Amino acid sequence: MKPDEQQLAALRSELNYDKTNKCVQCGYCLPACPTYLTMGVETHSPRGRINLVKMAGEGKIKDLSVLEEPLDLCLGCRACETVCPTGVEYGAILESARAAITRRKTFTVPQKAMRNLLFKKVFPSRKAMNLIGNAMWVYEKSGVQKLARKSGLMNKLPAHLGEFEKITPPAVAPAQRASLPAFTPAKGERKYTVAMFVGCVMDAMFRRINQLSVQLLAEVGCDVIVVENQTCCGALHAHTGELDESKNLAKRNILAFAQNDVDFIVNNAGGCGAMMVEYDHLLADEPEWAERAEQFVRKTKDISQVLVLCGGIQGEKRPAERVTYQRSCHMTNVQKVTEEPVSLLKNLSHVDLIEMNNANMCCGSAGIYNIVNYDASMEILDHKMKDVKETETTTIVTTNPGCLLQMKLGIERENMGDRVRAVHLIEYLAERSGMINAADQSLS
Amino acid sequence: MEKMTEGHIKEIRDIVKTGQVLTKESDRFSYSFDASFGTYLPDVVIQTKSVEELAALVKLANREKIPVYPRGQGTSLSGGPLPVKGGMVIDLSVMDDLLEVDEEDLVAIVSPGVLTADIHKAAEKKGLMYPPDPSSSHVSTIGGNLAENSGGPRGLKYGVTKDYVIGLELITPEGEIIRTGGKTVKNVTGYDLTKLVVGSEGTLGIITKAVLRLIPKPPASETVMAIFDSLVDAGRAISLILTSGILPSKMELMDQASMTAVENYKPSGLPTDAEALILIELDGHPAAIRDEAEQVRHVCQKIGAREVRIPQTKEEKEEVWKARKLVSPAIVRVKPTKISEDATVPRSKIPEMCRRLQEIKEKYQIHLVVFGHVGDGNLHPNIIADKSDKEEMARVEKAVAEIFEAAVQLGGTLSGEHGIGLMKAPFMEMELGAAGLDMMKRIKQAWDPNNIMNPGKIFPEPGQKLVLSE
Structure with a gap:
């Protein structure tokens, strides 16, 4: 091979070029793609993006930066994979192409420092995330929050961070935050032993949902272990092209969860679960990890699956309510968990589940997409809220922290806060089973 | 064919006031393919819902001899929308606003970017049926179906697209806006230009509106x-x-x-x-x-x-x-x-x-x-x-x-429903004979004297052979 041919061959393997050849360009992915719907150009469709990667692999596009914007604006919801008739592994193509671009990119020194800090120090560290959680509590309780909101300071923050501030959940006090016990025994007869995956953002911002998850699992008959040394799932890293770091995190989690002999490794965040069920793909070129990764993947379950396996949650008789369910894309399209949350909701007495139109369409949250691509995200969210409104429901149930925040943002934007709320499935189940009180939203 | 210049792009931007003009490399590559073979880079991609703007663009193209390639959602299996000679790709999928079902006249009036499946749904809501059902109908636009005269499984009993089109609005290759046929099933006023345009694979103009016949839905x-x-x-x-x-x-x-x-x-x-x-x-x-x-x-x-x-x-x-x-x-x-x-x-x-x-x-x-x-x-x-x-x-x-x-x-044909496009062009004479093919060429020359509408399709170039390997 000539040197430039060698170079191209190396680029092809880096880009996962072979996988792009599976695309027959039929276009069946177009109607399923949220960004094609809102932006209306082929460049921002799955078929268009796959073709751009293919063109780069064939040397027809010489400068990889041409791919950057179209790939950055992809939500990574992977709805295209679900509708693809030929089984193109879009997620794998997207991630390898993003990683290839990141490798060639020269970040400015502060950018590099920020990426290093966030991706290598903050997300993976439970301690650091704990600190963030505590800081949020202080911020809320100290009155700084009120002051900031009143002064209009929040609206002056860059990248619309002000809007996000309004929707972040009430922080949990440090004393309570520390209270996720290492072991919680099953109530009554033990059906399974499970290890709880707590996540990074989930644990910092939604510790309460983690607490309720442990309680619900114990309630239905699971011994619940919270494993030490577990870390971030690595999804945020993989989606932003930091593939090597996400592999490191995967390995740390595999080792952490191998310490205990459990039936299932349970998570309550659609995005984290999706990352974890693909650890075997992620570590595919490291055969020494194959068996352990496969075992980890086999045991990984969304909490809704385990709750259904244990016979579901008995909802008390409570006021009748109309709810709708905004699916987590990664739960639907990657984990392929679709039935269980629906059946849990349908089993609750006096709860009427009204499915919205385009229920499988992404809400535009997509990790940190709504922060870095604010305008694109809000356009997608507006479509979603139109479908939500038509259901005339009072509660939007979600199964992923990102979706939950985005739905809260949608409610704020539509000024529906007085009559509609967004909750995580776990919160809703806890509320309907009488574990918590809906009015004061605290643990009873 | 003339090469496009900066001046052309500027003039296009001046014409297109309500849509967008895309020239970035990522955008041009994204309109360089369809569901068949090959990659051909256009110079510019244009999206607009305005028929007047489109007509002005075609006039410019005709004056400057710039190729024009109409495109729906690129599901063609024969290379219909491929910009084989560069120039302009006109993305008509954005013209998706008009879908009216008229129960009394038993017709649907549609703009070219409407998805075929949406016509099916709208007709069914009123107990009617639009029979042509290509398997890509949830992605393909009616404009593309009209240009290619698409079929589908139901063709056996109900026929194909052309059997349900009774009227069109069209931009001719010289940039004039004309109407053919109308809202009546019976119409023998002059040549049947509607049937000529349907299935002409974008070589005779840009369809901007169509009147489709509907039938009662079988129970x-x-x-x-x-x-x-x-x-x-x-x-x-x-x-x-x-x-x-x-x-x-x-x-x-x-x-x-x-x-x-x-x-x-x-x-x-x-x-x-x-x-x-x-x-x-x-x-x-x-x-x-x-x-x-x-x-x-x-x-x-x-x-x-x-x-x-x-x-x-x-x-x-x-x-x-x-x-x-x-x-x-x-x-x-x-x-x-x-x-x-x-x-x-x-x-x-x-x-x-x-x-x-x-x-x-x-x-x-x-x-x-x-x-x-x-x-x-x-x-x-x-x-x-x-x-x-x-x-x-x-x-x-x-x-x-x-x-x-x-x-x-066996007395059959090269293509039942996908169209001739690029790949099958070399075989045209085998089916039509030299004189038959020549009559078609003369129609094309009369309609499109500067050969700007979808050039490189249907008619073989001298010595063109079937090539599948790149």
Whole structure:
């Protein structure tokens, strides 16, 4: 091979070029793609993006930066994979192409420092995330929050961070935050032993949902272990092209969860679960990890699956309510968990589940997409809220922290806060089973 | 053809006030392909909903001799929208605003970017039906269907797109806006330009509006499934059913290779030791089609079907049709490159065409799968290959040429519903004869003197041959 041919061959393997050849360009992915719907150009469709990667692999596009914007604006919801008739592994193509671009990119020194800090120090560290959680509590309780909101300071923050501030959940006090016990025994007869995956953002911002998850699992008959040394799932890293770091995190989690002999490794965040069920793909070129990764993947379950396996949650008789369910894309399209949350909701007495139109369409949250691509995200969210409104429901149930925040943002934007709320499935189940009180939203 | 200049782009930007003009490399590459073969980079991609702006763009193109390539959502299997000579791609998928169903006149009035499936839904809401149903109808635009005169499984009983178009609004290659036909089924005023434009593959102008005929939706349907030990027997059964006074709404065939592919992909209980399976759908009054289903069963048994089944519940019917839908995805798991042909023969020649296809398959040692809307003679032989294997692709090219020859020899045609586009252009003279092809060329020259509308399509360039390897 000539040197430039060698170079191209190396680029092809880096880009996962072979996988792009599976695309027959039929276009069946177009109607399923949220960004094609809102932006209306082929460049921002799955078929268009796959073709751009293919063109780069064939040397027809010489400068990889041409791919950057179209790939950055992809939500990574992977709805295209679900509708693809030929089984193109879009997620794998997207991630390898993003990683290839990141490798060639020269970040400015502060950018590099920020990426290093966030991706290598903050997300993976439970301690650091704990600190963030505590800081949020202080911020809320100290009155700084009120002051900031009143002064209009929040609206002056860059990248619309002000809007996000309004929707972040009430922080949990440090004393309570520390209270996720290492072991919680099953109530009554033990059906399974499970290890709880707590996540990074989930644990910092939604510790309460983690607490309720442990309680619900114990309630239905699971011994619940919270494993030490577990870390971030690595999804945020993989989606932003930091593939090597996400592999490191995967390995740390595999080792952490191998310490205990459990039936299932349970998570309550659609995005984290999706990352974890693909650890075997992620570590595919490291055969020494194959068996352990496969075992980890086999045991990984969304909490809704385990709750259904244990016979579901008995909802008390409570006021009748109309709810709708905004699916987590990664739960639907990657984990392929679709039935269980629906059946849990349908089993609750006096709860009427009204499915919205385009229920499988992404809400535009997509990790940190709504922060870095604010305008694109809000356009997608507006479509979603139109479908939500038509259901005339009072509660939007979600199964992923990102979706939950985005739905809260949608409610704020539509000024529906007085009559509609967004909750995580776990919160809703806890509320309907009488574990918590809906009015004061605290643990009873 | 002239090269486009900065000045042209500036003039285009001045014309397009309500839409967008895309010139970034990422955008140009994203409109360089369709669902067939090859990559051709346009100079500019234009999106606008304004008919006036489009007409002005075409006038500019005609004056400056810039190629114009109308495009829907790029699902063409024949290269219809490929910008083979650069120039402008006009993305008409954005013109998706107009979809009116008129129950009294039994017509739908649509703009070209409306999805075909949305027309189906809108008609059904009022108890009506727009029959043409290409399998990509949930993605394809009606504009693309009109340009290519698309068919679909229901073509057997209901005909194809052109049978349901009675009026058009069109931008001519010289930039004039004209109307053809109207809202009436009967119309003999002058030449039937509507039928000329439908199926002209974007070479005679840009369709900006269409009046489509609708019919009452049949109240019920029945399905019959029959399994045959011999493919030729299955072909004979199809011919016999069609001469027994019954006109099914669909007749689909799966051969042994396609059943095997489906079973390897998603096991569906198909008989992989049989040579063929046919699926027949009847629609109409419930009592009438129940009787017809029994007649079809009888015919199949007479020919020697191994098994005939009439699914009773809605779920059972769906199960049977699901297996048919799995063929396309299943066969590309064997090898990555799919060459989807749609050579079509008269109904009486279906068994003979089945036999010829088997011969071609063996002669060139290719992976040939036959499935499709067999009742109207549109057999869809698909060749599954690997485009990186040059030696294999050379054999495939020869096989494809021989499939075309066989179809024409049997009194059939190169293309039933995908269109001629790029790949089939070299075979036009074989079917039409030199004089026949020349008449078509003269029509094109009269309409488009500067040859700016979709140049490089339908008519072969001197010495053009079928090339599948890149």
